Every structure is written in C-alpha cells, then in structure tokens.
Amino acid sequence: VRVIVWDGNGKRPTGADEIEFFVARYDIGPPPAGALAGLPKLRAVQLLSAGVEHWVGVQPAGVPLFSGRGVHGQSTAELAVAGMLAILRRLPAYEQARAAHRWQREPSGGLAGQRVLVIGSGDIGTRIATAVRALEAEATMVARTARPGVASLGDVPGLLPDFQVVALAVPHTPETDKMVDARFLAAMPDGALLVNVARGALVDTDALLVELNARRLYAYLDVTDPEPPPANHPLWDAPNLFLTPHVGGGAPGWHERAFALVRDQVLRFRAGQPLINEVVAGY
Amino acid sequence: VRVIVWDGNGKRPTGADEIEFFVARYDIGPPPAGALAGLPKLRAVQLLSAGVEHWVGVQPAGVPLFSGRGVHGQSTAELAVAGMLAILRRLPAYEQARAAHRWQREPSGGLAGQRVLVIGSGDIGTRIATAVRALEAEATMVARTARPGVASLGDVPGLLPDFQVVALAVPHTPETDKMVDARFLAAMPDGALLVNVARGALVDTDALLVELNARRLYAYLDVTDPEPPPANHPLWDAPNLFLTPHVGGGAPGWHERAFALVRDQVLRFRAGQPLINEVVAGY
Secondary structure (H helix, E strand, C coil): CCCCCCCCCCCCCCCHHHCCEEECCCCCCCCCCCCCCCCCCCCEEECCCCCCHHHCCCCCCCCCEECCCCCCHHHHHHHHHHHHHHHHCCHHHHHHHHHCCCCCCCCCCCCCCCEEEEECCCHHHHHHHHHHHHCCCEEEEEECCCECCEEEHHHHHHHHHHCCEEEECCCCCCCCCCCECHHHHHHCCCCCEEEECCCHHHECHHHHHHHHHCCCCEEEECCCCCCCCCCCCHHHHCCCEEECCCCCCCCCCHHHHHHHHHHHHHHHHHHCCCCCCECCCCC | CCCCCCCCCCCCCCCHHHCCEEECCCCCCCCCCCCCCCCCCCCEEECCCCCCHHHCCCCCCCCCEECCCCCCHHHHHHHHHHHHHHHHCCHHHHHHHHHCCCCCCCCCCCCCCCEEEEECCCHHHHHHHHHHHHCCCEEEEEECCCECCEEEHHHHHHHHHHCCEEEECCCCCCCCCCCECHHHHHHCCCCCEEEECCCHHHECHHHHHHHHHCCCCEEEECCCCCCCCCCCCHHHHCCCEEECCCCCCCCCCHHHHHHHHHHHHHHHHHCCCCCCCECCCCC
16 A cells, blocks of 8 residues: 555645545544545545534545544543533532532432433444443433334434433534524423533534523533634533533544554455445435 | 331430331431440341441440441442543543633543452442443452452452552441552552542542642542541642542432332341341451
C-alpha cells in the first residue's frame, strides 16, 4: 500500500490521482466541498467519527462513505452512563458543596429501578442499554423501525410519559433535527432526565431551557446547540443541568481502535471484500 | 405479631419483657450499651444497615445479630460506580469549568479496559464487579479467603501494582481498620484511583492526603475519617479527590427493601426457620 499524507485541505499532493482510499482526520472537520471531487480512482472514504453529517455535500457522488462506528462507541456510551449517574445521584451539587466545605445530603434518586428510553439502536445506544441494565435499570431501545424488543421512532411520543430517563444516541439528520422539541419535553414526566451525548442539534435548546429554568426536568448534555455555548449563553447557568465539553469520543484506546478499523478496511478493500460501516443513503 | 415501638433509648416500654425480635432504627446509632441487656425473651436483633460495627458491645451476649445486607447494596454499589466514572471522566473538573463558563477539555481516561480490584465480595462488592464488567472493565474480586475466581486479602499487596482502580466494599473490623495505609497506597500505580463507599476508617486519611497532594493518586470517598471532616480539614481542598457526604445507602426503594427483609425475617422467626444475614463472630 502506498500512503499519501493529505488531509483534503490545500492543494492536491503529488500522486493524488492515484488515491483509491481516503481516510479522514478525526480532529478537524471535513475538507471543503469539492476537495475530493475529480479524484479519478477514489473508491472509498473512511471516517474515524461515528457522526457523518458534516460530510453531506463533501462526499463525491458515487463514492461510498464509511463511518468510524465502534471506534468511539464504548467511550461515548460510558460518558452517557457517567453523566446519567452524576445527575441522578446529585454529584455536581456535591462538588459545589465540597468546594464550600459543606457536608450536606441532597434529596436524590438513583438509576436502579428506573426506566430508561434509549433512542438509537446503533453501537452507542446498544452499549448504553447494556450498561444501564447491569445497573439494574430497565432499558427500552428505539430504532428507526420497530423490531422485536425495539420500539420505533414513531412510538416515542407515547412512550415518553413512562420513562424517567431518555438518552439520545442517533445521528443528526434532517429527520432527527430538533426532534427533542417543546412537545417532546412536555411529554416527559416531572423530574425526568434528558441525556444527549450525540449531537447538539437533536435538541431545541430554547425549549429545553424553559423546562430547566422551571426546574421541571433535568438534563445532561455533552453536546450543545450552539456548540460551544457563547460565554453569555443561558445554558451555562441553567439549573438542573450538567454539562461537559463534547468529550464522549477520543478516550484512551481510540487510536488503537481507529488503526485497527482502517487496517481491516484497507485489507478488505485490497482483497475485494465488502467493507463494514457503510453509511447508507438517507442517513 | 405484637409490635412495640421503641428505639432502645430511654426507659423500657410496657411489655418490654415480651420482646423477642428487635428491629433497630436505620437513621440513628445503636442504643446505649446495656439497653437491650436483660430482655428475657430477646432472640434476634435485626439491623437495617449493611455495616454492623457500631453494635459491638451493644448486642447482648448470646443473641444473634442480623444485618441489613441487600437493603442498601444496590444503591451503594451504584454510587461507587458513579463516583468511579466521575473521577475517570473528570466530571468534577467539568462542573467547575461550567460554573466559570469555560468549554475546556481535560486529559481524561475512562473505565473501559481498566482493571478494577474490588476488595470485598459481599452484596455490594459483587454488584460493583457486575457493573464495571458491563462497562467493559475487568474486575477482580477479593474475599477474606480465596475461592475460585476470587483472590484473598493476603493477595492484595501483590495485586495492587496491576490495578488502576481499587474499590473498598468490606466491613470495618479490627482486621480492616486502616487497611489502606501508606504501604498499600505506595503499591498502587501512578494515576490509580481509590474508591471508598464502605467506611472511612478503612483508610489512613493522612497517608491518602500525602498521595493526593503529590497528585500521584486519585480518590473518590463517600465516607471519611473523621466523618464529616471538620470545616478546616485538608480533605476538603485536596486535589484529585471527589467527595460525597455518605450517601451510598438510603436511596429510593430502601424502605420497601427494608420492610420486605423484616417481614421475611419475622415470618422465618415465627416458623422456626433459620434467618438470613446472620453476622458471624469476628465480623
């Protein structure tokens, strides 16, 4: 295999016309639209991220796109569970109390015995469900279409009133844009918790702020809209909210998993075998 | 069944001589030494707590003592996992950053792929091990004596260098008093995490503070020695430490579990069957 190091920005490197397999950098956005157009031999673009929405309009027509599904799933699902437990056991309040040298118990719930709705049944959603079940909560998964044991997106409005925790693990697409709107939030019961480790734009931030400021719902967000929130944005000081700066992926081990994925994909490509993680039309 | 409401303090109520089965209150300490002595028909004392060490010297000789094992185990194990994840994913630092309106990522590890040593193989330890395994970490359990798949307390010094996380889930006894001392801590590798949701006196606080202040180890403590720490105690501002105010037990559902335990124990007692959760000599 001949390797050309080029991130898709700037002028095309020597030998670009020979590129068959393009691996995108994880730590920067996609190259500008058109950067990969006209590479005559390009047959595959491999991302190292789970989310692919930024590649809409960049990916050359007719070239298949492959996601980094599995590279960050473990780490992202773990963060969802960490943030869920943090809110349910009031850990942010205890960190504030510690800073003030106060030993003061807060009224608190817990995860065990709760019902958790996991919206998204890919790698991340499946891992979230497995972990919350081990913590003795009941998990119900939601996929685009129902299958045995998995509800459909269309079932969600009817399910929400029965769940104390809702975790989002779906890609951001036109279909899921602001799916958590005022009506969705209104259907969640008092004191329920929304967890978003997926994409900020899944949630209508203004509608969420209304519920948080009324102290009716709780939220844990690793992703926000806008992201990051400007310094004066009301998210920073909203009550009932725990916030982390988009740190779901990129945990230790992701390099190794990314290398392994790319190696396996390149080997499949050379052998003429089907690649995994192909992003299907309409993602 | 005739029920007499008396918490063991103050003068004995009418009918005390008929008491066969004493249920201790959860929310106060044990009655004064001697309070239960000389109750002629007393045959069982049932606690609602997992820890029983405060009853040494209170329990009348010859009367069996039964713990509340199982009543709080779920909630305590869940808190151990919550605090473990909080430290490993740097959630306290993010809460501080949020308060300062800062969107700033911290170098961070995670639980997945780590090796976790769970010292204690009772209800709480078993639940901790189950949960961390579901979060894709490797758990090794330690009991007083080794059995297949479980190490012994004597093995711990040799095991410590290989574990990034050590969780304590043993009762406080003369044998376990300050078991986590300077030598124990020195055997833990750089950057390792100590989790204590059991009893503060299992840990030599001064020795732990040396490691924390050197920023060599991390700790999550739900219990401390002294507890609570006085307002000027160095634990409050120690680096690498996350602290909660002894909130492992008492989570929602504990009343129901306590009622169920006491009911089942009373039914066994009346039927002349063996009771569960007997605290054996030498606890």
